Amino acid sequence: ITPLRREALILWLFSRMADALHHAHARGIIHGDIKPANLLIRNDGEPALLDFNLSRKLDAEPAAIGGTLPYMSPESMQVLMGSKIPISPTSDLYSLGAVLYQFLTGRLAYPSPRSAAAIDLELAIAERQESVKWEVSDQVSPSLRAIVEKCLAASMSHRYASADQL
Numbered sequence: 320i321t322p323l324r325r326e327a328l329i330l331w332l333f334s335r336m337a338d339a340l341h342h343a344h345a346r347g348i349i350h351g352d353i354k355p356a357n358l359l360i361r362n363d364g365e366p367a368l369l370d371f372n373l374s375r376k377l378d379a380e381p382a383a384i385g386g387t388l389p390y391m392s393p394e395s396m397q398v399l400m401g402s403k404i405p406i407s408p409t410s411d412l413y414s415l416g417a418v419l420y421q422f423l424t425g426r427l428a429y430p431s432p433r434s435a436a437a438i439d440l441e442l443a444i445a446e447r448q449e450s451v452k453w454e455v456s457d458q459v460s461p462s463l464r465a466i467v468e469k470c471l472a473a474s475m476s477h478r479y480a481s482a483d484q485l
Contacts (some may be wrong), residue, residue, distance in 0.1 A: 322458040326423070330463070332358070332366050333419050339368040340415065341482035344408040347377045351395075351406075353414035354387045355421065377408070389431040390414045393447045393473050396432070396440045409478045412485055416470020416478075420451060423459050428471055448473045 320328070336358060343350055350357075351373040359367045373385045384398045384406070392413035394404045420428040428451050432443040451471050453464060470485065472478045479485040 326458075326460060326463060329419070329422050332422075333415065335366045336368055336415055336418075337412075337482045337485045339366075340408070340411050343368075343371075343374070344377070344411070344482055348374050349377060349406060349408060350374050350411050350414075351384070352386045352390075353411055353418060354390045355418055358418065375406075386414075388435065388443070389427050389429070390417045392475075393444045394475060396444050399435060400437050400440050407475060408481060409475045412470050412478050412482060413472075415482075415485075416467050419470065420467050423463070423467070424454070424457050428467075447471075 336353075340350065340353075348371070350368065350371060352370060353368075357368060357370040359369050361367050384395060386395055386399075388396075391399070392406075392410040394402075395406060395410050397404050398406060417428045429443065429446050432439040451468060453459065459467075466485070469477070469479060
């Protein structure tokens, strides 16, 4: 498959995932665990977003937070450490951007924290303040790189405001 066709296929898949997130967010649901294992291609060829076990209502303060560390947003990691930062749909968009980066490059956007211990999460949060790294061999168009970088912005206010906007 050529790089252009590969990119088009990945864009189609992620636009469908953004549609699924928009559908959930419009109903007041945050997924909370976007990762490759929760994206499935159905028998009819359509992608599906799975595993809403860690989802929560937008207006509800979570009793606990979960997720998969390599794909968690910086604010989700802060909540995991006990901060009272509100989690919003932009946290799901960060995770979707992390998965998109991995699909495009074959590697994680940032190193995975070694554990959920505060010392490891603090390092991971600091690493996520830096721009994601691209390699010449990645063969990703500048416009798609810009989309990924906006999804992976460390600050929630610098990300897409909604899955619909993405």
